[in-house]
Amino acid sequence: xxxxxxxxxxxxxxxxxxxxxxxxxxxxxxxxxxxxxxxxxxxxxxxxxxxxxxxxxxxxxxxxxxxxxxxxxxxxxxxxxxxxxxxxxxxxxxxxxxxxxxxxxxxxxxxxxxxxxxxxxxxxxxxxxxxxxxxxxxxxxxxxxxxxxxxxxxxxxxxxxx
Ligand SMILES: [Zn+2]
Ligand SMILES: [Zn+2]
Numbered sequence: 604x605x606x607x608x609x610x611x612x613x614x615x616x617x618x619x620x621x622x623x624x625x626x627x628x629x630x631x632x633x634x635x636x637x638x639x640x641x642x643x644x645x646x647x648x649x650x651x652x653x654x655x656x657x658x659x660x661x662x663x664x665x666x667x668x669x670x671x672x673x674x675x676x677x678x679x680x681x682x683x684x685x686x687x688x689x690x691x692x693x694x695x696x697x698x699x700x701x702x703x704x705x706x707x708x709x710x711x712x713x714x715x716x717x718x719x720x721x722x723x724x725x726x727x728x729x730x731x732x733x734x735x736x737x738x739x740x741x742x743x744x745x746x747x748x749x750x751x752x753x754x755x756x757x758x759x760x761x762x763x764x765x
Pocket of ligand 1: 680724725731
């Protein structure tokens, strides 16, 4: 089998034997964003997702290098407004040549799970929500003056008295 004729399995579970027969494989494909709806908590609502894969044969192992990228809708950590964010993560994994299958879908899901934890900001300058009236400070300006201001004023008094 030549690798140009090779059809990428739709479930992304590759047979190790096919990869060995072809002497390795390089491929890329666009995935169905809907299949990743369950990754919402970690990666957001995925709108576009694609992968680039490279399988290299080592003496007793198959080395998989991959890159998953796309666009997902996430919530701004400061103002809570949803926005589209690009993501791009690389992964690599070794598989024994004796393993029957190479489950790339599993690797992609593991990689998407790791996207979580990064602070999502709609912009570096996001002003966030007002802690007093809850308005989005990027869109409206309010006149709230919180206790934080008076507290600082107190401290200032204390210091100046010394
Ligand atoms: Zn924001
Ligand atoms: Zn306010």
